[in-house]
Amino acid sequence: MVRTLDDLAALSGVSRATVSRVVNGGPVSEATRRRVMAVLESTNYRPNLAARTLASGRSGVVGVVFHIDPHLLFQDPYFAQLLQGMTDVLSEQATGMMLWLGNRSKEETLEQVLLMGLLDGVIVTAYNLEDPLVDGLLASSLPTVVVGHRRADRTASYVDVDHVQAADNVTSHLTGIGRRRVGHITGRRGTVAGEDRITGYRRAMARAGLSTDGLMVDGDFNKASGAAGAVQLLDRGVDAIFCANDATADGALQTIRARGLKVPEDVALAGFDDLEFAAHLDPPLTTVRQGVRQQGAEVASTLFQLLQDPGGGARRVILPTELVIRQSTVGQLQQATGGVTGA
């Protein structure tokens, strides 16, 4: 069995170094290159990654850590899209990917694995305000890019969107069409997205001179919490609801219709994410388009930049969001697509 460069060298009558050059595209005469290539193809040789990594210091493999409950992970198309975007860029760069999915308790085990010098860099999601794993990664010498960011991550490299501004925009849209009692079903408390969207909602309401007293109920980024939250808000007589994401809005819509109320005539409804199903709800949902797949691609690109220029300092990217106005807020008559927001 042919396994090593030495085997190939013996077979093709050249030195190991030359074979290595052929494999990696170094300077080799056309004649010997062809000769070695022939041997190479007849043996289906594969370079040993461990040896290659040890010698060169680069593995061509990056780690991706989705540090959240696996249960959640496999319910939200958001993650599929994010991953897709990363894969787009990674495969383009012929780079492999090691994926870790929310090993709840074992943050330390995880850290160990990540720091073993096999990875060129790592991408990690930071959805919670407190996350020791993310802290550990950022403190390590491993090049790291964060999806989302916390206040404390100002010095880290990250890719995020401006949740505050986006939420402000949606809320302003709702007040702009004349709604006064705009309710908000929040995302999970303790998450960056959840808290920031609350901030944006409050800011817009305050600017419009409206009170938010009794108009906020806690949600959990899922359909069930949307359905439950809407029950409370409707009891308090809202004329619009801004939901922390599309799944929540889906649940709220269910409650609203069960009560025989009309959207948007009785209650205007808006979400966040613009996942595929949002456009197919009845009525189609006004929401914020995040461009999740692009976000994934951007994260991967950022990591590559970091790897290429390690001394270049942290990269901070805030991607634009887009307010997508559909019938759940403006009815059948007016239709439009709002402008780009964010920085």
Add this chain to the structure above:
Amino acid sequence: MVRTLDDLAALSGVSRATVSRVVNGGPVSEATRRRVMAVLESTNYRPNLAARTLASGRSGVVGVVFHIDPHLLFQDPYFAQLLQGMTDVLSEQATGMMLWLGNRSKEETLEQVLLMGLLDGVIVTAYNLEDPLVDGLLASSLPTVVVGHRRADRTASYVDVDHVQAADNVTSHLTGIGRRRVGHITGRRGTVAGEDRITGYRRAMARAGLSTDGLMVDGDFNKASGAAGAVQLLDRGVDAIFCANDATADGALQTIRARGLKVPEDVALAGFDDLEFAAHLDPPLTTVRQGVRQQGAEVASTLFQLLQDPGGGARRVILPTELVIRQSTVGQLQQATGGVTGA
């Protein structure tokens, strides 16, 4: 910065070999062990995986390949559970995991990555009757365990359930409660699970002396195809529907109720998987429990057996399934849980 065993050796006044023994639990005197440990903890040293793999031939990392459309992957809780089961066993064995998710076209790229000698073994899903990637993996020298199996995989190591027998059991249950026109909304054609469940359905119907003419419609393992399939079957006057999985049954249930028909009085309904939501449908769904998480754990265990005893030949495991009878077939009056089936 302390990075290597040599650094630690210098710091603790012993040889590199001794430090290595301390790290890996070799024979060391209690005195020196304590001394080295102290240094170890003060430096948060991490062994270099590449070097370790190169020297020992084992990496402590296995690959897991979910070779399916990522879009599908993130919709079905099945995969979350499968992964969970694997993780249970892997973390128990202090083994890392590299995860690949359905890189559609790039089967060859994928293969390359897998065969680079960094992985101790690999787990791969084989849901389709034809799958070049699985073929390649099985043909390679890398220890491989397959989730599910095709006819041709008789010589491979795999973990599966007896889909034929399980489908036979559900169908027999339906005919056993007096239904004569039992329809079947199939799984995706070309998948092992889809085809085998059809076989089981047909077998049970034949044994009961019933025809299946016009009683089968093609589905796709999802809710939408269940809803669409039920329309056709109801038009043909079925009194029971066996759906290829729970998601399909969920869709069918929607159609049935939309027509004002009652379950199980007018139409008895059964699924396959026993995912969490099956018990919470209205009425609760009769289905086949697969024990997906256990299946994942079993796959991982099987791989470890293979790694420990490479010469031991292929391991083939068929896990039992359980018919879970709920109100969607027997109404409010009778309730029971059926026996264990499979081998």
Add this chain to the structure above:
DNA sequence: TTGTACGCGTTATCAT
């Protein structure tokens, strides 16, 4: 119990 020394397969530097 501890240390010495070699090998794992590759990259990279230096001569030639």
Add this chain to the structure above:
DNA sequence: ATGATAACGCGTACAA
């Protein structure tokens, strides 16, 4: 353009 040869960091016979 090509060939020796020294790292890379660790495990592990073997010797002491």
